[in-house]
Amino acid sequence: ENHDRAILEASAKHPIVPLEKGKFYTYGTAGFRMKADLLEGISFRVGLLASLRSRKLNGQAIGVMITASHNPAADNGVKIVDPLGEMLEQDWERYATALVNATSDEQLVEVYNRLATDLKIDLKASAKVVYGRDTRPSGHKLVTALADGLESTKTEYVDFKILTTPQLHYLVRATNSEGTPLSYGKVSELGYYEKLAGAFVRAMKGRRINGTLQVDCANGVGGPKLSEFLKHIPKDKVNFDVKVVNDDVLRPELLNLDCGADFVKTKQRAPPNPKPQPGLRSCSLDGDADRLIYYWQDPEGGFVMLDGDRISSLAASFIGGLVESAGLKDDLRIGVVQTAYANGASTNYITQHLKLPVICTPTGVKHLHHVAQGFDIGVYFEANGHGTVLFSPDALNSFKTKEPQSPAQKDALDTLAALGDLINQTVGDAISDALMVEVILAHKNWTLRDWAMTYADLPNRLVRVEVGNKDLFQTTDAERRLSAPEGAQDEIDQAVKKYKDARSFARASGTENACRVYAEAASRSEANELAERVRDRAVSSSSPLEPDPIL
Numbered sequence: 001e002n003h004d005r006a007i008l009e010a011s012a013k014h015p016i017v018p019l020e021k022g023k024f025y026t027y028g029t030a031g032f033r034m035k036a037d038l039l040e041g042i043s044f045r046v047g048l049l050a051s052l053r054s055r056k057l058n059g060q061a062i063g064v065m066i067t068a069s070h071n072p073a074a075d076n077g078v079k080i081v082d083p084l085g086e087m088l089e090q091d092w093e094r095y096a097t098a099l100v101n102a103t104s105d106e107q108l109v110e111v112y113n114r115l116a117t118d119l120k121i122d123l124k125a126s127a128k129v130v131y132g133r134d135t136r137p138s139g140h141k142l143v144t145a146l147a148d149g150l151e152s153t154k155t156e157y158v159d160f161k162i163l164t165t166p167q168l169h170y171l172v173r174a175t176n177s178e179g180t181p182l183s184y185g186k187v188s189e190l191g192y193y194e195k196l197a198g199a200f201v202r203a204m205k206g207r208r209i210n211g212t213l214q215v216d217c218a219n220g221v222g223g224p225k226l227s228e229f230l231k232h233i234p235k236d237k238v239n240f241d242v243k244v245v246n247d248d249v250l251r252p253e254l255l256n257l258d259c260g261a262d263f264v265k266t267k268q269r270a271p272p273n274p275k276p277q278p279g280l281r282s283c284s285l286d287g288d289a290d291r292l293i294y295y296w297q298d299p300e301g302g303f304v305m306l307d308g309d310r311i312s313s314l315a316a317s318f319i320g321g322l323v324e325s326a327g328l329k330d331d332l333r334i335g336v337v338q339t340a341y342a343n344g345a346s347t348n349y350i351t352q353h354l355k356l357p358v359i360c361t362p363t364g365v366k367h368l369h370h371v372a373q374g375f376d377i378g379v380y381f382e383a384n385g386h387g388t389v390l391f392s393p394d395a396l397n398s399f400k401t402k403e404p405q406s407p408a409q410k411d412a413l414d415t416l417a418a419l420g421d422l423i424n425q426t427v428g429d430a431i432s433d434a435l436m437v438e439v440i441l442a443h444k445n446w447t448l449r450d451w452a453m454t455y456a457d458l459p460n461r462l463v464r465v466e467v468g469n470k471d472l473f474q475t476t477d478a479e480r481r482l483s484a485p486e487g488a489q490d491e492i493d494q495a496v497k498k499y500k501d502a503r504s505f506a507r508a509s510g511t512e513n514a515c516r517v518y519a520e521a522a523s524r525s526e527a528n529e530l531a532e533r534v535r536d537r538a539v540s541s542s543s544p545l546e547p548d549p550i551l
């Protein structure tokens with residue numbers, strides 16, 4: 001079947017915004033992300049790509065999520081999800097880029113057909129795409145464009161409307177595994193809540209949660225979804241007192257504004273609203289609820305943050321302990337995956353105290369996820385709070401089938417099996433991760449202070465730097481070193497040498513038009529000073545500053 005005519009006609013309704021010569025749209029850390037008014041044509045073309053991908057994979061459902069997550073309200077993004085709920089296979093990012101950068105409707109049809117031929121895709125085969133969007137108002141127009149792309153290629157589709165990003169990932173996997181022995185859950189938003197609530201109750205058996213948890217939802221989709229989820233927890237089984245704040249999705253300009261996980265992590269302080277209450281156990285989600293940061297205001301010590309590294313080491317230590325109690329230590333290999341942003345103290349704690357292997361990958365869940373799959377139990381978190389714990393089929397199977405030799409072993413196996421259902425296996429999920437943290441704290445009978453006492457973070461600073469051309473910054477060694485601009489790495493090395501226990505790196509963001517600089521050192525003032533030096537170096541090597549809306 002030939003879709004040429006339909007694509008031509010539909011594409012004319014969703015034109016791509018041309019870029020100046022030499023510039024291209026790129027598939028970044030988490031898909032195409034930029035000012036929302038540039039995205040309509042891109043969303044249409046992503047529809048074509050998703051249909052090709054589904055046809056290539058025997059009609060399995062492909063997901064598309066419209067979100068710009070932690071970015072400001074004016075941005076949006078389009079991201080493709082593979083059949084098991086994972087990020088799009090990286091080879092295919094190139095094909096997505098080729099489609100999106102076609103300069104005319106005719107060229108678009110040409111690229112589409114060439115991809116079909118080269119990749120041996122039968123355009124008559126069936127195709128299915130499921131999609132959702134966050135609360136950004138621009139999402140509406142973008143899903144219309146996406147649906148036109150799907151219709152022009154005769155692709156079946158399901159619009160799941162407004163969702164958190166991890167819910168969409170769940171739904172993709174649930175769709176593709178429905179009716180098989182590996183069924184991931186019911187194919188509905190309700191199915192997601194039921195699965196999580198059921199697993200939470202099982203994991204909490206015989207334990208209780210102390211005090212209230214305040215959840216800042218970044219005024220994004222996580223607010224209404226968390227409130228909905230909470231209705232599914234039976235009060236007589238688990239008493240979970242949650243105060244949902246910053247959940248205003250009716251005023252879109254408030255999204256991620258002075259609140260949310262990215263604010264807390266980069267500013268290293270609690271959102272000003274609601275006024276921080278000393279001692280209150282708090283956490284923040286980001287705009288699409290795939291990141292999580294815990295914190296509290298200590299009446300004596302001030303603000304204390306428990307970021308992705310902390311969640312990672314907490315999960316690794318707890319799950320490692322359960323595996324040992326379950327008598328599975330020799331059968332299951334546990335490992336932790338981090339990025340260059342991981343605090344050096346966390347890496348030391350995991351390797352030296354927990355005695356677990358740590359692997360460092362470039363930024364982006366797509367990289368960490370893949371490496372974590374190499375373990376039976378792979379714990380991966382970015383310092384910014386994005387991550388999850390993956391269990392291999394063997395691991396999940398042994399939790400369910402191993403004969404317990406004692407009540408303690410049975411308890412450990414039951415908890416592990418419950419965690420296998422509670423923890424989102426497709427992608428980092430702030431709601432699921434928060435439930436996991438609450439389970440662990442309840443099992444250990446820990447406060448956030450107990451958790452924070454496990455090790456001391458090295459003081460650190462993360463800065464966002466607006467530069468003329470961020471693409472000049474090329475990295476190597478899992479983004480820990482710069483290979484370009486020339487001489488920049490030497491200067492960073494020189495600067496780092498001046499401080500105790502110091503480390504610093506610079507890299508181009510894949511979701512914002514900016515560079516990021518990270519520095520850590522033995523004292524706060526040294527970390528700040530080092531970050532500023534490296535930032536100045538980054539600015540000077542990439543001037544002149546020019547406006548550039550493209551990532």
Ligand code: G16
Pocket residue numbers: 029030068069070071286290291363364365366382384386508509510511512516
């Ligand atoms: C996305 C990715 C994360 C990444 C973050 C920042 O998060 O999913 O893996 O850490 O962007 O990436 P970069 O430093 O390249 O801008 P989110 O929450 O915005 O989807």
